[in-house]
Amino acid sequence: MDAASPPADPSLPADAHRPLRIRVDLQAIADMVTPGSRVLDVGCGEGTLLDYLVHFKQVDGRGIELSQAAVTEAVGHGLSVIQGDAEADLKIYPDDAFDFVILSQTLQATRDSRATLRQLLRIGRRVIVSFTNYGHWRLRCFLLWRGRVPVTNGAAHRWYDTPNIHVCTIHDFIDLCRELGVRIERRLLVNPAGRVRRFRSVAFANLCGEQGVFLLSRP
Amino acid sequence: MDLLPRAYPDQVGLAAASTWSGYALGYSAVGGDVRQTGMEAGYAALDPERYGLSGEHSPTGYKVVLGRERPLRLDCGVELGPYTVAYQTYGRLNADRSNAILICHALTGDQFVADPHPITGKPGWWDIMVGPGKPLDSDRYFLICANVLGGCMGTSGPKEINPKTGEPWGLSFPVITVGDMVRAQAELLDHLGIGDLFCVIGGSMGGMQVLAWAAYYPRRVFSAIPIAAAGNHSAQNIALHEVGRQAIMADPDWCAGDYLRQGRKPRRGLAVARMAAHITYLSEAALQRKFGRRLQGRAAVTYGFDADFEVESYLRHQGSTFVERFDPNSYLYITRAMDYFDLAEEFGGTLVKAFDHTPVRFFVVSFTSDWLFPTPESRVVVHALNAVAANVSFLEIETDKGHDAFLLEEPELHRVMRGFLSGAGEHRGLKGP
Numbered sequence: 001m002d003a004a005s006p007p008a009d010p011s012l013p014a015d016a017h018r019p020l021r022i023r024v025d026l027q028a029i030a031d032m033v034t035p036g037s038r039v040l041d042v043g044c045g046e047g048t049l050l051d052y053l054v055h056f057k058q059v060d061g062r063g064i065e066l067s068q069a070a071v072t073e074a075v076g077h078g079l080s081v082i083q084g085d086a087e088a089d090l091k092i093y094p095d096d097a098f099d100f101v102i103l104s105q106t107l108q109a110t111r112d113s114r115a116t117l118r119q120l121l122r123i124g125r126r127v128i129v130s131f132t133n134y135g136h137w138r139l140r141c142f143l144l145w146r147g148r149v150p151v152t153n154g155a156a157h158r159w160y161d162t163p164n165i166h167v168c169t170i171h172d173f174i175d176l177c178r179e180l181g182v183r184i185e186r187r188l189l190v191n192p193a194g195r196v197r198r199f200r201s202v203a204f205a206n207l208c209g210e211q212g213v214f215l216l217s218r219p
Numbered sequence: 220m221d222l223l224p225r226a227y228p229d230q231v232g233l234a235a236a237s238t239w240s241g242y243a244l245g246y247s248a249v250g251g252d253v254r255q256t257g258m259e260a261g262y263a264a265l266d267p268e269r270y271g272l273s274g275e276h277s278p279t280g281y282k283v284v285l286g287r288e289r290p291l292r293l294d295c296g297v298e299l300g301p302y303t304v305a306y307q308t309y310g311r312l313n314a315d316r317s318n319a320i321l322i323c324h325a326l327t328g329d330q331f332v333a334d335p336h337p338i339t340g341k342p343g344w345w346d347i348m349v350g351p352g353k354p355l356d357s358d359r360y361f362l363i364c365a366n367v368l369g370g371c372m373g374t375s376g377p378k379e380i381n382p383k384t385g386e387p388w389g390l391s392f393p394v395i396t397v398g399d400m401v402r403a404q405a406e407l408l409d410h411l412g413i414g415d416l417f418c419v420i421g422g423s424m425g426g427m428q429v430l431a432w433a434a435y436y437p438r439r440v441f442s443a444i445p446i447a448a449a450g451n452h453s454a455q456n457i458a459l460h461e462v463g464r465q466a467i468m469a470d471p472d473w474c475a476g477d478y479l480r481q482g483r484k485p486r487r488g489l490a491v492a493r494m495a496a497h498i499t500y501l502s503e504a505a506l507q508r509k510f511g512r513r514l515q516g517r518a519a520v521t522y523g524f525d526a527d528f529e530v531e532s533y534l535r536h537q538g539s540t541f542v543e544r545f546d547p548n549s550y551l552y553i554t555r556a557m558d559y560f561d562l563a564e565e566f567g568g569t570l571v572k573a574f575d576h577t578p579v580r581f582f583v584v585s586f587t588s589d590w591l592f593p594t595p596e597s598r599v600v601v602h603a604l605n606a607v608a609a610n611v612s613f614l615e616i617e618t619d620k621g622h623d624a625f626l627l628e629e630p631e632l633h634r635v636m637r638g639f640l641s642g643a644g645e646h647r648g649l650k651g652p
Contacts, residue, residue: 038608062610068617075582075612076635078642082601082613089605097608 022052028188028196028213029104029128033057037099040064040124042086043106047074054079062098064089087111090119098124107131108164114176121182121218130213133189135169135206170205170212177216186215267312270411272361274311278334281306282373285406294559297393301382304407305373306330306365309349310357312413318649319413320355321404322364323421323428326553327493327545329372330364333357337372338544347628354636359649360417365407367400367428369553371546374403378479378546390476395552397424397560401431405439415439417647418640422446422625423592424553427560430600433581434562434573442580442643444636446625447589449596450570450603451561456591459499460554463492467547476548489547490538497537502588502621506530563603570603577604580646581611582639584625584632591622612639 022030026049033039035057041050044063047070053059063081065071074081082089087110101124103116108131110116120127132152133139142150149159157163168176170189177184188196189209196213199205205212267273271281282305285291290300307330312319322332322345329336333343333350349355355362366374369392373379377392384391408416419432419440426448433443452460467473470488474481498506510530514520517527526532566572581604585597594615604611616631618624625632643649 060610068615071612071614072631072635075614076638078638078645080580080610080612082605082611083615084598084601084613089602092602092605094606094608 022048024194024196025130025190025211025213026052026104028190029102029130030057032126032128032186032213032215033059033100033102035059038097039100039102040093040098041102041104042090042120043103043109044070044074044079044081046070047077047079047081049102049104050074050079050081051077059100087116090116090123093123095122096125100124100126100128102128104128104130105132108167110166113166113168114180117176117180117182121180121216125217126185127216128214129173129216130211131168131173132164133170133206133209133212134167135171136210137207138192138210140207170209171202173212173214174202177214181219183217183219184214185217188213265410265412271306271308271363272312272411276309279337280330280334280373281308283407283410285403285410291399291403291406293393293399294396295394299368299375299393302368302375302403303373303379304365304368304375304403306363306407307332307334308364309333309362310360312361313650316413317415317417317647318359319361319363319408319416320418320420321408321416321432322349322355322362323400323404323419323425323432324364324367325421325423325425326496326557327541327550328425329370330366331372332362332364336544339540344626348633348636354633354640355420359644360640363408363411363413365404367424367553367556368403369395369400369549369556371549376546377476377548377552387479389479389548392548392552394555396556397427397431398435398565400556401428401435404428404432405436408439415441417649418442418444418643420444420446421448423448423622424557426592427452427557427562430562430573431560433577433579434566437574437577437579440579441647442582442639444582444584444639445597445600446584446632447586447592447597447622448600449592450563450573450600452557452559453596457558459496459591460558462495464551464554466491466495467550470547473547476551478547484542485547486539486542489542489545489550490535492547492550493541493545494534494538497534499591500621500623502590502619504588504619505621508619509533570599571606574604574607574609577607577609579609580643581609582636583611583613584635585613585615586620586622586624587615587617588619589622589624 030052033053037059039053039059039061041063044050044065047063050061050063054061064084064086065081068083071081071083101120107113107129139150151157151162189199189205190196190211191208192210268275282303284301284303286300286302290298292298328344331343332345351358366372368374369376371378377388381388419429421429426445429443429445433440467485467488470485472478472483473485478484513529515526515529515532520527526535562573563570583597583601585594601611601613620627
């Protein structure tokens with residue numbers, strides 16, 4: 001499951017903006033996507049993952065992103081991205097509109113995470129969710145020793161202005177999937193060394209995974 | 220006619236070619252008239268230079284007469300034919316005819332997108348967008364813009380001579396719709412042998428035409444860029460148009476629409492209509508930034524009704540220059556066409572049906588300070604496209620320039636437009652220049 005950069009396709013224009021290697025968690029997601037499928041990336045940012053999927057997996061890719069600046073970048077690179085609030089807009093899509101719906105590092109920023117997950121499972125045959133695992137031992141230690149709420153996305157935010165309003169652990173997420181009756185087809189963790197691993201023990205993953213990456217489908 | 224001194228092609232010779240229909244295998248147009256398809260009449264018969272397809276640029280544009288054999292059936296029920304379409308082109312149609320972009324102009328625009336205006340001499344209305352190396356790159360694409368039906372720059376409209384009477388049409392010209400404009404454009408493209416469009420683009424009423432194009436001819440349109448537009452004309456916009464029309468009709472020089480024959484022109488009425496409309500194209504912030512409460516060439520107010528304020532003087536100027544280049548009856552007809560526009564209603568009451576199974580790649584654009592076609596109206600279109608899982612991009616651009624932002628220098632719009640078009644070009648297999 002380690003990130004392997006695909007061979008450069010000589011028929012594609014040599015775009016400076018298109019890296020052959022993407023972040024390891026994005027690569028883990030990309031590896032779950034079937035080539036040529038229809039994909040919606042919810043909270044796609046500037047479209048790094050989407051661009052990779054469109055060009056290296058030949059998907060019919062779409063994105064939704066809240067930030068105008070990010071949408072400008074994404075559409076400016078030829079991606080199909082809508083500026084909008086995913087939580088408000090998802091309900092408009094028809095059932096089974098996509099083969100894969102991706103929620104990469106966005107779950108924690110949703111207002112109603114459970115309802116969002118339900119919507120994703122309605123419009124996508126499969127749903128890929130990646131998130132920061134707040135059960136990771138470093139974060140536990142941070143709270144234990146420093147007595148302060150860990151804020152994970154660098155120095156950009158403090159507890160009072162972080163967009164990550166609904167954080168969870170791998171354990172929490174698996175509980176939610178069970179509650180919703182969702183089938184977990186694959187579950188991966190990204191460890192601090194940037195390696196992607198499958199796991200059997202939830203307790204282990206919850207302690208040692210910095211991120212969780214899940215492939216879900218309806219039962 | 221007098222504006223376009225160029226000799227126009229011999230119209231008899233065109234009749235055969237005008238039945239050509241470029242799209243493949245029996246697509247039937249809205250309204251049910253199954254068209255002749257295939258290449259039997261052959262576009263090769265057209266002389267590319269005479270029709271603006273060759274890459275040679277004629278600043279005065281081109282004209283064709285259509286509907287001689289088969290008149291255009293208008294939404295109002297009238298059959299119009301023959302009728303003239305005046306158009307302009309930029310760039311060169313490539314060998315496989317895959318690089319054509321149709322530009323749809325707005326209410327008071329015309330086909331002179333990037334040429335000095337034949338009457339005012341001012342730069343074309345989208346000069347900053349269209350030309351070599353610009354986002355709508357004439358080195359890469361073949362760009363075509365036709366004066367809309369009902370217009371006053373050479374296409375059949377109330378100002379032109381009714382060939383059956385030898386007199387100006389005036390109010391005897393049938394009321395046209397956005398759909399009629401689009402069908403006339405489609406006939407023009409048939410005539411020129413352009414089956415598919417790589418892109419249809421336009422702002423405001425041009426954006427309405429873009430949406431109608433995508434809804435009526437989904438197989439002929441690869442990508443569509445409606446800018447600052449809507450799926451229908453709102454009550455507020457109809458109301459604003461009605462003010463403009465009433466201003467024209469209240470002018471005694473309007474002569475119940477017969478001013479051309481009587482040698483008069485309702486200049487004051489048209490100027491007032493333009494002044495009122497012009498306010499709606501801007502935003503409060505832009506007016507404040509441009510004019511504030513500054514006085515016009517004086518130190519104090521005059522306690523009279525002269526143009527004391529800069530903003531008044533600006534509006535008066537806008538009104539008086541507009542009168543020079545626009546026909547008052549055309550203004551009535553085109554505003555009416557916009558009022559009647561309701562794409563959802565045409566498709567059984569829901570916009571979703573207008574775009575069901577659409578293969579078109581959309582890029583919808585709105586502006587934060589546009590209160591004439593505000594972002595929520597673009598979102599209605601985007602949501603309808605989402606509901607059919609269409610391929611759509613949407614961007615709301617932050618600007619204080621109001622509705623007219625699409626005509627102005629908006630670097631972000633230009634940059635994203637380039638990206639969208641080159642992305643669409645990649646999917647289309649369009650080669651570089």
